[in-house]
Amino acid sequence: MNRPLFTFRRRRSVNSDAVLGRERRCRTICACIGFGLMIFTLSACVKPEVVVPPGPPEEGFLLGPEDVLDIVVWRNPDLSRQVVIRPDGKISLPLIGDVQASGLTADQLAKNIAEKYRQYKENPVVSVGVLEVNSYYVFVVGEVNTPGKLQLKSYTTVLQALALAGGFTQFASRNDIQVIRHMVDGDGKTKELRIPLRYKDLISEDGAQYNLVLRRGDTIVVP
Known part of the structure; x- marks a missing residue:
């Protein structure tokens, strides 16, 4: 048992x-x-971390090729003229020849021109006005209705550029947007910066911190 x-x-x-x-x-x-x-x-x-300031460049608008400038040398009409910045970023002026203009603000360029004219004129006063902005452009590629180059006349954000490109197609991955930006470091080398963005962040209540102001040559990629 x-x-x-x-x-x-x-x-x-x-x-x-x-x-x-x-x-x-x-x-x-x-x-x-x-x-x-x-x-x-x-x-x-x-949320994707924004690695660059969202606002316009702190230094102000930087001149670029094809911008039309009005150079005025006070009391020297023979030295004053309208010029177009060449593809190499320079302009040509009487007496002083070529002057680098691209990459500078209008005020910085005026100071440089005045400094060069000091060897010919006593205390020259120079002003630089921007008559036409032709160098501010961006590209929008991928799943938007009108991809291509956007020629801009004023500071433009990512959302504004997407609207100008006709908005998204039905196949767009709206939350996988990238802004590709080429920047020059302290050594003068050009580096590519890729900034991830999501559409739902751009249109959220705190979207201002993600809605970047675009810089010349930026490319928005919508996969």
């Missing part, structure tokens, strides 16, 4: 151990899956 009872209890113990083992494995697997889902959810909620 004891053997059957003993045998029965032993089998029950073995079966219980197996069940407990399966339960532990299931709990471990479920915990791993739950942790993975939590990480995925959190990563999906993290």
Whole structure:
């Protein structure tokens, strides 16, 4: 009578151990899956970090090729004239020849011209006016209705550029936008900066911090 009872209890113990083992494995697997889902959810909620200031350049509008300038040297009409910045970024003026204009503000250019004229004139007063802005342009490529080059006349944000490009197509990945910007570092080398943006961030209540003001030559990519 004891053997059957003993045998029965032993089998029950073995079966219980197996069940407990399966339960532990299931709990471990479920915990791993739950942790993975939590990480995925959190990563999906993290907003792309904006790595550049969203506003216009602090130094002001920088001149570029094809901009039309009005150079006035006070009391020297023979030295005053309208000029177009050449593709090499320079302008030509009487007496002083070529002067670098691209990459400078109008005030900076006026100071440089005045400094060069000092060897010919006493205390020259120079002003530079911008008659036409032709150097401010960006590109919008990918899933927009009118991709291509946008010629701009005033500071333009990402949202404004997307609107000018006709908005998204039905296939656009609106939350995978990138702005590609080429910048010159302290060593004079050009580096490519890629700025990730999401449309839902751009139109959110705090969208101003993501809605970048575009710079000359920026490319908006909508995959």
